Amino acid sequence: MKLAKRITETSKKSYGMYEKARSLPGDNADLIHLELGCPHADTPLPIKQATVDALMQGEVHYSDMRGLPALREALAGKLREFNRLDVTADDILVTNGLTHASFVALFALIDQGDEVILLAPYYPQHIGKIELAGGKPVIVDLDRANNFSIDATAIEAAITPRTKAIVIVNPANPTGRVYGRDELQALADVAIRHDLAVLSDEVYEEIVYDNTKHISIGSLPGMKERAISMFAFTKSFAMDGWRVGFMTAPADVMPGLLKITANDVTHVNTFIQAGAHAAVTGKREVLTQLVNDDKAKRDIVVDALNTMRNVTCVRPEGTIYAFPDISATGLSAQACADRILVEARVVVEAGSFYGSAGEGHLRVCFGSESKERIVEAMARLKAFFDAL
Numbered sequence: 001m002k003l004a005k006r007i008t009e010t011s012k013k014s015y016g017m018y019e020k021a022r023s024l025p026g027d028n029a030d031l032i033h034l035e036l037g038c039p040h041a042d043t044p045l046p047i048k049q050a051t052v053d054a055l056m057q058g059e060v061h062y063s064d065m066r067g068l069p070a071l072r073e074a075l076a077g078k079l080r081e082f083n084r085l086d087v088t089a090d091d092i093l094v095t096n097g098l099t100h101a102s103f104v105a106l107f108a109l110i111d112q113g114d115e116v117i118l119l120a121p122y123y124p125q126h127i128g129k130i131e132l133a134g135g136k137p138v139i140v141d142l143d144r145a146n147n148f149s150i151d152a153t154a155i156e157a158a159i160t161p162r163t164k165a166i167v168i169v170n171p172a173n174p175t176g177r178v179y180g181r182d183e184l185q186a187l188a189d190v191a192i193r194h195d196l197a198v199l200s201d202e203v204y205e206e207i208v209y210d211n212t213k214h215i216s217i218g219s220l221p222g223m224k225e226r227a228i229s230m231f232a233f234t235k236s237f238a239m240d241g242w243r244v245g246f247m248t249a250p251a252d253v254m255p256g257l258l259k260i261t262a263n264d265v266t267h268v269n270t271f272i273q274a275g276a277h278a279a280v281t282g283k284r285e286v287l288t289q290l291v292n293d294d295k296a297k298r299d300i301v302v303d304a305l306n307t308m309r310n311v312t313c314v315r316p317e318g319t320i321y322a323f324p325d326i327s328a329t330g331l332s333a334q335a336c337a338d339r340i341l342v343e344a345r346v347v348v349e350a351g352s353f354y355g356s357a358g359e360g361h362l363r364v365c366f367g368s369e370s371k372e373r374i375v376e377a378m379a380r381l382k383a384f385f386d387a388l
Helices: 017-022 045-056 069-082 097-109 124-132 152-157 181-193 254-264 272-281 284-305 333-344 371-387
Strands: 092-095 115-120 136-141 163-169 197-201 227-232 245-248 362-365
Touching: 017 333, 045 272, 069 092, 069 245, 069 272, 092 097, 092 254, 097 124, 097 163, 097 197, 097 227, 097 245, 097 254, 115 124, 124 136, 124 163, 136 152, 152 181, 163 181, 181 197, 284 371, 333 362, 333 371
Parallel strands: 115 136, 115 163, 163 197, 197 227
Antiparallel strands: 092 245, 227 245
8 A cells, every 4th residue: 555645755753762762672661761751740630630520521522623612711811811912712722732733733834845944953743744744844953052042043044935934842842941032022023024924832831940931922013913822731730641732823824723623633532621621720839839840850950960071951941851961972962862771771862853953962851750760860870971
Protein backbone atom coordinates (compact mmCIF):
# COMPACT_ATOMS: atom_id res chain seq x y z
CA MET A 1 0.00 0.00 0.00
CA LYS A 2 1.41 3.37 -1.01
CA LEU A 3 1.36 6.19 1.51
CA ALA A 4 0.34 9.73 0.59
CA LYS A 5 3.16 12.00 -0.50
CA ARG A 6 2.45 14.38 2.39
CA ILE A 7 3.63 11.59 4.70
CA THR A 8 6.39 10.00 2.65
CA GLU A 9 7.94 13.36 1.77
CA THR A 10 7.74 14.69 5.32
CA SER A 11 10.93 14.16 7.28
CA LYS A 12 10.51 11.64 10.09
CA LYS A 13 10.76 13.23 13.50
CA SER A 14 11.86 10.99 16.36
CA TYR A 15 11.50 11.24 20.11
CA GLY A 16 15.25 11.62 20.41
CA MET A 17 16.84 10.24 23.56
CA TYR A 18 13.56 8.75 24.75
CA GLU A 19 13.72 6.26 21.87
CA LYS A 20 17.39 5.50 22.55
CA ALA A 21 16.66 4.85 26.22
CA ARG A 22 13.81 2.51 25.35
CA SER A 23 16.03 0.50 23.01
CA LEU A 24 18.77 -0.13 25.59
CA PRO A 25 19.16 -3.85 26.28
CA GLY A 26 18.71 -5.30 29.73
CA ASP A 27 16.97 -4.03 32.86
CA ASN A 28 16.78 -0.24 32.77
CA ALA A 29 14.84 0.41 35.95
CA ASP A 30 17.77 2.46 37.26
CA LEU A 31 17.54 5.04 34.44
CA ILE A 32 16.53 8.52 35.55
CA HIS A 33 14.40 10.17 32.87
CA LEU A 34 15.02 13.88 32.44
CA GLU A 35 14.35 13.96 28.68
CA LEU A 36 10.57 14.18 28.24
CA GLY A 37 8.45 17.15 29.32
CA CYS A 38 6.16 14.91 31.33
CA PRO A 39 4.99 16.34 34.68
CA HIS A 40 5.86 14.18 37.68
CA ALA A 41 3.03 15.53 39.84
CA ASP A 42 -0.37 13.90 39.89
CA THR A 43 -3.37 15.84 38.56
CA PRO A 44 -4.95 17.70 41.51
CA LEU A 45 -7.85 15.85 43.13
CA PRO A 46 -10.56 18.52 42.54
CA ILE A 47 -9.95 18.23 38.79
CA LYS A 48 -10.24 14.46 38.92
CA GLN A 49 -13.37 14.61 41.05
CA ALA A 50 -15.13 17.05 38.73
CA THR A 51 -14.43 14.70 35.84
CA VAL A 52 -15.69 11.64 37.70
CA ASP A 53 -18.83 13.53 38.74
CA ALA A 54 -19.54 14.56 35.15
CA LEU A 55 -19.05 11.00 33.96
CA MET A 56 -21.35 9.55 36.61
CA GLN A 57 -23.98 12.22 35.92
CA GLY A 58 -24.24 11.04 32.32
CA GLU A 59 -22.23 13.75 30.54
CA VAL A 60 -21.13 11.18 27.99
CA HIS A 61 -22.71 12.36 24.75
CA TYR A 62 -21.83 14.75 21.92
CA SER A 63 -21.34 18.35 22.94
CA ASP A 64 -20.65 21.72 21.33
CA MET A 65 -17.96 21.47 18.64
CA ARG A 66 -16.23 24.57 20.02
CA GLY A 67 -16.21 23.18 23.55
CA LEU A 68 -18.68 23.29 26.42
CA PRO A 69 -20.10 26.82 26.72
CA ALA A 70 -19.43 27.02 30.47
CA LEU A 71 -15.78 26.07 29.92
CA ARG A 72 -15.33 28.59 27.12
CA GLU A 73 -16.89 31.33 29.25
CA ALA A 74 -14.50 30.51 32.10
CA LEU A 75 -11.52 30.41 29.73
CA ALA A 76 -12.48 33.76 28.23
CA GLY A 77 -12.60 35.28 31.71
CA LYS A 78 -9.22 33.84 32.56
CA LEU A 79 -7.65 35.12 29.33
CA ARG A 80 -9.09 38.61 29.84
CA GLU A 81 -7.91 38.83 33.45
CA PHE A 82 -4.49 37.17 33.31
CA ASN A 83 -3.42 37.40 29.66
CA ARG A 84 -5.03 40.74 28.81
CA LEU A 85 -6.51 39.20 25.67
CA ASP A 86 -9.64 40.89 24.34
CA VAL A 87 -11.71 37.74 23.81
CA THR A 88 -15.17 36.31 24.37
CA ALA A 89 -16.30 32.69 24.55
CA ASP A 90 -16.98 32.81 20.79
CA ASP A 91 -13.28 33.45 20.15
CA ILE A 92 -12.25 30.21 21.89
CA LEU A 93 -11.97 26.66 20.57
CA VAL A 94 -11.32 23.79 23.00
CA THR A 95 -8.81 21.29 21.58
CA ASN A 96 -7.15 17.96 22.33
CA GLY A 97 -4.12 19.62 23.90
CA LEU A 98 -1.89 22.26 22.37
CA THR A 99 -0.53 19.75 19.86
CA HIS A 100 -3.99 19.58 18.32
CA ALA A 101 -4.40 23.35 18.48
CA SER A 102 -1.22 23.98 16.50
CA PHE A 103 -2.15 21.26 13.99
CA VAL A 104 -5.55 22.89 13.42
CA ALA A 105 -4.06 26.37 13.09
CA LEU A 106 -1.42 25.33 10.56
CA PHE A 107 -3.83 23.28 8.46
CA ALA A 108 -6.29 26.17 8.39
CA LEU A 109 -3.68 28.76 7.35
CA ILE A 110 -0.96 27.08 5.29
CA ASP A 111 -1.16 26.37 1.55
CA GLN A 112 1.29 24.27 -0.46
CA GLY A 113 4.64 26.04 -0.59
CA ASP A 114 3.89 28.64 2.07
CA GLU A 115 6.79 29.42 4.40
CA VAL A 116 6.54 29.47 8.18
CA ILE A 117 9.28 30.99 10.32
CA LEU A 118 10.43 29.12 13.44
CA LEU A 119 12.82 30.48 16.05
CA ALA A 120 15.62 28.08 16.96
CA PRO A 121 16.19 26.36 19.27
CA TYR A 122 12.70 25.28 18.20
CA TYR A 123 10.10 22.76 19.33
CA PRO A 124 10.55 19.97 16.74
CA GLN A 125 6.90 18.95 16.54
CA HIS A 126 5.99 22.24 14.88
CA ILE A 127 8.21 21.32 11.93
CA GLY A 128 6.32 18.10 11.21
CA LYS A 129 2.96 19.83 11.24
CA ILE A 130 4.15 22.61 8.92
CA GLU A 131 5.41 20.00 6.47
CA LEU A 132 2.26 17.88 6.68
CA ALA A 133 0.24 20.99 5.86
CA GLY A 134 2.38 21.46 2.74
CA GLY A 135 4.43 24.32 4.11
CA LYS A 136 8.16 24.92 4.38
CA PRO A 137 9.79 25.62 7.75
CA VAL A 138 12.26 28.52 7.68
CA ILE A 139 14.60 28.49 10.66
CA VAL A 140 15.87 31.68 12.27
CA ASP A 141 18.63 30.90 14.76
CA LEU A 142 18.67 32.85 18.00
CA ASP A 143 22.02 33.75 19.55
CA ARG A 144 23.00 32.00 22.77
CA ALA A 145 25.44 34.84 23.49
CA ASN A 146 22.35 37.06 23.72
CA ASN A 147 20.51 34.53 25.91
CA PHE A 148 18.43 33.37 22.93
CA SER A 149 16.54 36.66 22.76
CA ILE A 150 14.13 37.31 19.89
CA ASP A 151 16.03 38.88 16.99
CA ALA A 152 13.47 40.89 14.99
CA THR A 153 16.10 41.94 12.45
CA ALA A 154 16.99 38.31 11.67
CA ILE A 155 13.31 37.41 11.44
CA GLU A 156 12.63 40.22 9.00
CA ALA A 157 15.61 39.20 6.88
CA ALA A 158 14.12 35.70 6.52
CA ILE A 159 10.79 36.92 5.16
CA THR A 160 10.02 36.24 1.49
CA PRO A 161 6.87 36.66 -0.63
CA ARG A 162 5.91 33.10 0.40
CA THR A 163 6.09 33.76 4.16
CA LYS A 164 2.69 33.24 5.79
CA ALA A 165 3.31 33.00 9.52
CA ILE A 166 5.73 33.05 12.43
CA VAL A 167 5.57 30.45 15.21
CA ILE A 168 6.82 31.27 18.69
CA VAL A 169 6.90 29.31 21.95
CA ASN A 170 6.65 31.57 25.01
CA PRO A 171 7.85 30.62 27.61
CA ALA A 172 10.34 28.92 25.35
CA ASN A 173 11.02 25.21 25.09
CA PRO A 174 13.89 24.26 25.32
CA THR A 175 15.71 27.40 26.52
CA GLY A 176 13.49 28.39 29.45
CA ARG A 177 13.34 31.99 28.24
CA VAL A 178 10.27 34.12 28.94
CA TYR A 179 10.18 36.77 26.24
CA GLY A 180 9.87 40.35 27.45
CA ARG A 181 7.54 43.04 26.16
CA ASP A 182 10.19 44.77 24.04
CA GLU A 183 11.14 41.51 22.29
CA LEU A 184 7.52 40.63 21.60
CA GLN A 185 6.70 44.15 20.42
CA ALA A 186 9.59 44.06 17.95
CA LEU A 187 8.31 40.75 16.57
CA ALA A 188 4.75 42.11 16.45
CA ASP A 189 5.95 45.14 14.49
CA VAL A 190 7.52 42.83 11.90
CA ALA A 191 4.34 40.75 11.64
CA ILE A 192 2.18 43.84 11.17
CA ARG A 193 4.53 45.36 8.60
CA HIS A 194 4.51 42.19 6.48
CA ASP A 195 0.90 41.14 7.16
CA LEU A 196 1.89 37.83 8.79
CA ALA A 197 0.03 35.60 11.22
CA VAL A 198 1.70 34.76 14.53
CA LEU A 199 1.02 31.37 16.10
CA SER A 200 1.89 31.61 19.78
CA ASP A 201 2.43 28.37 21.72
CA GLU A 202 1.91 29.34 25.37
CA VAL A 203 1.65 25.93 27.00
CA TYR A 204 4.06 27.01 29.78
CA GLU A 205 2.36 30.36 30.42
CA GLU A 206 1.68 29.61 34.10
CA ILE A 207 5.12 28.15 34.85
CA VAL A 208 7.22 31.26 35.41
CA TYR A 209 9.56 32.05 38.29
CA ASP A 210 11.06 34.88 40.31
CA ASN A 211 8.24 37.34 39.54
CA THR A 212 8.86 37.02 35.81
CA LYS A 213 5.89 38.29 33.81
CA HIS A 214 4.48 36.23 30.95
CA ILE A 215 2.97 38.35 28.16
CA SER A 216 0.70 37.01 25.44
CA ILE A 217 1.71 38.55 22.13
CA GLY A 218 -1.97 38.69 21.15
CA SER A 219 -2.49 41.36 23.83
CA LEU A 220 -0.17 43.84 22.08
CA PRO A 221 -1.61 46.63 19.91
CA GLY A 222 -2.55 45.46 16.42
CA MET A 223 -2.13 41.75 17.21
CA LYS A 224 -5.72 40.75 18.03
CA GLU A 225 -6.39 40.51 14.29
CA ARG A 226 -3.37 38.32 13.46
CA ALA A 227 -2.44 36.27 16.53
CA ILE A 228 -3.58 32.71 17.20
CA SER A 229 -2.81 32.04 20.85
CA MET A 230 -2.67 28.42 22.01
CA PHE A 231 -2.78 27.06 25.56
CA ALA A 232 -3.22 23.79 27.45
CA PHE A 233 -3.68 22.33 30.92
CA THR A 234 -0.91 19.83 30.14
CA LYS A 235 2.03 21.22 32.10
CA SER A 236 0.56 23.69 34.59
CA PHE A 237 -2.01 21.29 36.07
CA ALA A 238 -0.12 18.04 35.39
CA MET A 239 -2.78 16.96 32.89
CA ASP A 240 -0.58 15.69 30.06
CA GLY A 241 -2.54 12.45 29.63
CA TRP A 242 -5.89 14.26 29.61
CA ARG A 243 -5.25 15.87 26.21
CA VAL A 244 -7.18 19.10 26.65
CA GLY A 245 -6.17 22.59 25.56
CA PHE A 246 -7.68 25.65 23.94
CA MET A 247 -6.94 28.37 21.43
CA THR A 248 -8.10 31.84 20.52
CA ALA A 249 -8.26 33.18 16.99
CA PRO A 250 -9.57 36.18 15.05
CA ALA A 251 -13.23 35.96 14.02
CA ASP A 252 -12.39 35.51 10.34
CA VAL A 253 -10.16 32.51 11.12
CA MET A 254 -12.52 30.62 13.45
CA PRO A 255 -14.74 29.14 10.69
CA GLY A 256 -11.66 27.59 9.08
CA LEU A 257 -10.53 26.12 12.39
CA LEU A 258 -13.97 24.63 12.94
CA LYS A 259 -13.90 23.00 9.50
CA ILE A 260 -10.67 21.24 10.43
CA THR A 261 -11.85 20.09 13.87
CA ALA A 262 -15.25 18.97 12.55
CA ASN A 263 -13.42 16.56 10.28
CA ASP A 264 -10.67 15.31 12.59
CA VAL A 265 -12.16 15.02 16.10
CA THR A 266 -15.67 16.57 16.00
CA HIS A 267 -15.14 17.83 19.55
CA VAL A 268 -13.11 17.17 22.68
CA ASN A 269 -14.20 14.42 25.10
CA THR A 270 -17.27 15.77 26.92
CA PHE A 271 -16.66 14.80 30.55
CA ILE A 272 -12.94 15.64 30.38
CA GLN A 273 -14.00 19.24 29.84
CA ALA A 274 -15.57 19.23 33.29
CA GLY A 275 -12.09 18.62 34.70
CA ALA A 276 -10.70 21.48 32.63
CA HIS A 277 -13.48 23.72 33.96
CA ALA A 278 -12.57 22.77 37.53
CA ALA A 279 -8.93 23.62 36.80
CA VAL A 280 -9.60 27.07 35.39
CA THR A 281 -12.21 28.01 38.02
CA GLY A 282 -10.53 26.36 41.01
CA LYS A 283 -8.37 27.87 43.72
CA ARG A 284 -5.16 29.43 42.42
CA GLU A 285 -3.34 27.94 45.41
CA VAL A 286 -3.41 24.54 43.68
CA LEU A 287 -1.54 25.93 40.68
CA THR A 288 0.80 27.95 42.88
CA GLN A 289 1.89 24.84 44.78
CA LEU A 290 2.61 22.93 41.57
CA VAL A 291 4.71 25.82 40.24
CA ASN A 292 6.53 26.22 43.56
CA ASP A 293 7.48 22.54 43.43
CA ASP A 294 8.87 23.05 39.92
CA LYS A 295 10.81 26.11 41.11
CA ALA A 296 12.40 24.13 43.96
CA LYS A 297 13.50 21.44 41.52
CA ARG A 298 14.76 24.07 39.07
CA ASP A 299 17.02 25.49 41.76
CA ILE A 300 18.37 22.06 42.68
CA VAL A 301 19.23 21.36 39.03
CA VAL A 302 20.71 24.73 38.11
CA ASP A 303 22.76 25.05 41.29
CA ALA A 304 24.14 21.54 40.78
CA LEU A 305 24.91 21.99 37.08
CA ASN A 306 26.92 25.12 37.81
CA THR A 307 29.24 23.12 40.10
CA MET A 308 30.12 20.65 37.34
CA ARG A 309 33.35 20.79 35.37
CA ASN A 310 33.01 22.58 32.00
CA VAL A 311 29.26 23.13 32.50
CA THR A 312 27.43 26.45 32.89
CA CYS A 313 23.69 26.96 33.16
CA VAL A 314 21.59 30.12 33.02
CA ARG A 315 18.68 29.97 35.44
CA PRO A 316 15.52 29.50 33.34
CA GLU A 317 12.82 32.14 33.78
CA GLY A 318 10.04 29.65 33.05
CA THR A 319 9.12 26.16 31.78
CA ILE A 320 10.36 22.90 33.33
CA TYR A 321 13.70 22.81 31.47
CA ALA A 322 17.28 23.81 32.12
CA PHE A 323 19.49 24.31 29.06
CA PRO A 324 23.08 23.94 30.26
CA ASP A 325 26.01 24.86 28.03
CA ILE A 326 28.40 21.90 27.76
CA SER A 327 30.45 23.20 24.81
CA ALA A 328 33.58 23.52 26.98
CA THR A 329 33.69 19.72 27.26
CA GLY A 330 34.64 19.48 23.58
CA LEU A 331 31.82 16.98 23.02
CA SER A 332 28.96 17.55 20.63
CA ALA A 333 25.56 17.75 22.28
CA GLN A 334 24.49 14.39 20.87
CA ALA A 335 27.72 12.63 21.81
CA CYS A 336 27.44 14.04 25.32
CA ALA A 337 23.82 12.94 25.74
CA ASP A 338 24.68 9.46 24.40
CA ARG A 339 27.55 9.03 26.84
CA ILE A 340 25.48 10.28 29.77
CA LEU A 341 22.83 7.70 28.95
CA VAL A 342 25.31 4.82 28.98
CA GLU A 343 27.81 5.97 31.60
CA ALA A 344 25.63 7.92 34.06
CA ARG A 345 22.31 6.17 33.40
CA VAL A 346 20.55 9.53 33.12
CA VAL A 347 18.44 10.41 30.08
CA VAL A 348 18.77 14.01 28.88
CA GLU A 349 18.12 15.47 25.44
CA ALA A 350 20.80 16.84 23.13
CA GLY A 351 20.37 20.56 22.44
CA SER A 352 20.95 19.88 18.75
CA PHE A 353 17.61 18.00 18.72
CA TYR A 354 16.09 21.50 18.72
CA GLY A 355 18.13 22.73 15.75
CA SER A 356 21.72 23.75 15.17
CA ALA A 357 21.25 26.78 17.45
CA GLY A 358 21.00 24.31 20.35
CA GLU A 359 24.37 22.70 19.66
CA GLY A 360 26.64 22.77 22.69
CA HIS A 361 23.68 22.44 25.07
CA LEU A 362 21.63 19.75 26.77
CA ARG A 363 17.98 20.01 27.71
CA VAL A 364 17.37 18.76 31.24
CA CYS A 365 13.74 18.40 32.34
CA PHE A 366 13.44 19.00 36.07
CA GLY A 367 9.66 18.58 36.08
CA SER A 368 9.62 14.89 35.21
CA GLU A 369 10.97 13.26 38.38
CA SER A 370 10.74 13.53 42.17
CA LYS A 371 13.17 15.75 44.08
CA GLU A 372 14.95 12.67 45.40
CA ARG A 373 15.50 11.25 41.92
CA ILE A 374 16.65 14.64 40.64
CA VAL A 375 19.23 14.93 43.43
CA GLU A 376 20.50 11.47 42.47
CA ALA A 377 20.59 12.44 38.78
CA MET A 378 22.65 15.53 39.57
CA ALA A 379 25.12 13.44 41.58
CA ARG A 380 25.52 11.09 38.63
CA LEU A 381 25.97 13.98 36.19
CA LYS A 382 28.56 15.63 38.41
CA ALA A 383 30.56 12.42 38.56
CA PHE A 384 30.31 12.11 34.78
CA PHE A 385 31.43 15.66 33.94
CA ASP A 386 34.12 15.83 36.61
CA ALA A 387 35.64 12.64 35.21
CA LEU A 388 35.77 13.80 31.58
